[in-house]
Amino acid sequence: MxxxxxxxxxxxxxxxxxxxxxxxxxxxxxxxxxxxxxxxxxxxxxxxxxxxxxxxxxxxxxxxxxxxxxxxxxxxxxxxxxxxxxxxxxxxxxxxxxxxxxxxxxxxxxxxxxxxxxxxxxxxxxxxxxxxxxxxxxxxxxxxxxxxxxxxxxxxxxxxxxxxxxxxxxxxxxxxxxxxxxxxxxLSIKIQLTVILFVFCLIYLGLVLIPSSILIICVTILGCAFGVAIEHALA
Amino acid sequence: MPSLRYVFTVILGCALATWLSRVVPFIILKKFRLPNLLLEFLNFVPIVIMSSLWFESLFTQRQGQLPLINLGNFLASIPTIAAAIISKSLLVTVLIGVLSLAILNIFFGIN
Known part of the structure; x- marks a missing residue:
């Protein structure tokens, strides 16, 4: 590129x-x-x-x-x-x-x-x-x-x-x-990896409770909010 | 399969739904500026969406119970990640991924 x-x-x-x-x-x-x-x-x-x-x-x-x-x-x-x-x-x-x-x-x-x-x-x-x-x-x-x-x-x-x-x-x-x-x-690699790990946990647990049709949108909102929160916590 | 007429009603209805979710943000946001907090939030959207679509494919949902592992996709992901890191090329990554799952299917009966 x-x-x-x-x-x-x-x-x-x-x-x-x-x-x-x-x-x-x-x-x-x-x-x-x-x-x-x-x-x-x-x-x-x-x-x-x-x-x-x-x-x-x-x-x-x-x-x-x-x-x-x-x-x-x-x-x-x-x-x-x-x-x-x-x-x-x-x-x-x-x-x-x-x-x-x-x-x-x-x-x-x-x-x-x-x-x-x-x-x-x-x-x-x-x-x-x-x-x-x-x-x-x-x-x-x-x-x-x-x-x-x-x-x-x-x-x-x-x-x-x-x-x-x-x-x-x-x-x-x-x-x-x-x-x-x-x-x-x-975004630093450390923050990215933390968020990705969090997303993995959300998907695993989300599959128990949330229909797969709305799982991705729910996890996306929670995952991004988590990312913003840890970014502010570390700054 | 339902009738041609029904299939086309579904095609048009779904087209409207997806088109609106793609276009409305462009129309609304032309007039307004996004607040900084939302911009920070949007920075995370690519990695979060990509990783959640990947992780979702690693499991089979059983609502109300812990999901089952999709062994084929799980195992095929390992050489695919290696291909991404080594080649840094999307094409090589997709080819290695497809090849890995094909080998798992054909030689080990895993899918």
């Missing part, structure tokens, strides 16, 4: 990360096909809903014939972490027009957010519309193309779990977490 914020730089910096979503997008298509979705439904889910891991949950809820309101609420809760990511990202675009803000928000994903948070460590805490919009659109079209390809492969492959494809998403979070830790100079 460097301090350039052009579309061309975004292309170069985003391409290595697309292999993360190609794997997951293909897995999504294969699982969709094996669950009985048509190609047009698989593609539309990726193009219109565009909700990453929540799309896997949509499939399982559709299979359970869950009522419309409960599917929407679950997807909203799982994706409500996007509210925090959008809040975090929006501060870099205050001077841009409303249309550009809406465009950035519409296509923001976990991955482009994580990439942005790594990027600001190299750019003196700034982002540009060209850079993030390019990165977002690469993710969007890659995800849709991969979903459709997965739907096609799904006609032939029976056991995607056996090929380890389901782990692609988790491996990507591990890689993004590590890169974020070593590049974030605002």
């Amino acid at each position: 460097n301090n350039q914020l052009s579309a061309r730089t975004a292309l170069r910096e985003t391409l290595p990360t697309v292999f993360g979503y190609v794997g997951i997008g293909i897995a999504f298509g294969i699982i969709g096909k094996s669950s009985g979705l048509k190609d047009i439904e698989i593609l539309s889910m990726s193009l219109i809903t565009y909700a990453g891991s929540a799309q896997f949950i949509m499939i399982s809820l559709l299979l359970n014939r869950a009522p419309l309101a409960s599917v929407i609420l679950t997807v909203f809760l799982i994706n409500s972490r996007m509210i925090l990511m959008s809040m975090n990202t929006s501060r870099f675009f205050k001077r841009e027009s409303m249309v550009k803000n809406i465009l950035i928000g519409t296509f923001l994903t976990d991955e482009s957010f994580a990439l942005s948070m790594n990027k600001i460590n190299y750019t003196n805490d700034s982002l540009s519309f060209e850079w993030l919009n390019t990165s977002n659109l690469i993710a969007y079209f890659t995800w849709s193309a991969a979903s459709l390809a997965g739907g096609f492969f799904g006609n032939f492959i029976r056991d995607s779990q056996k090929l380890g494809l389901g782990f692609a998403l988790v491996a990507m979070f591990i890689g993004l977490l590590y890169l974020q830790m070593i590049n974030d100079h605002a």
Whole structure:
């Protein structure tokens, strides 16, 4: 990564990360096909809903014939972490027009957010519309193309779990977490590790009490509040 | 699988829900400045979200009881962390991760 914020730089910096979503997008298509979705439904889910891991949950809820309101609420809760990511990202675009803000928000994903948070460590805490919009659109079209390809492969492959494809998403979070830790100079490694350990305990205990659909948002709020508290306690 | 019409209603409803959570913060925060305490809070969001999504995948939920360990994801995480530290590359990390779980599945029957 460097301090350039052009579309061309975004292309170069985003391409290595697309292999993360190609794997997951293909897995999504294969699982969709094996669950009985048509190609047009698989593609539309990726193009219109565009909700990453929540799309896997949509499939399982559709299979359970869950009522419309409960599917929407679950997807909203799982994706409500996007509210925090959008809040975090929006501060870099205050001077841009409303249309550009809406465009950035519409296509923001976990991955482009994580990439942005790594990027600001190299750019003196700034982002540009060209850079993030390019990165977002690469993710969007890659995800849709991969979903459709997965739907096609799904006609032939029976056991995607056996090929380890389901782990692609988790491996990507591990890689993004590590890169974020070593590049974030605002927070010391000691504080970061303390917060991560706290998050582990919250997840373990939270799984007993809290439905998994709202666990991530609850843990995120508590984990960040804990981080702020220990930062103040140590200062 | 439900009818095409129902699937599309779900797709559109979920699209609206996710779009609003992505876009509304951009619209509201254009007008206001965030307080410092909230900015400090937001500094922690990336590592907390990434680690919680990872840790959640290491367990299988049984509500009301302690969760079960997902052995496949747990074991596959070890070479994946090593790959992240050694390579500092997202692509290598994802490939090693997928390969690790595939080996655990195919040769040891762990998933």
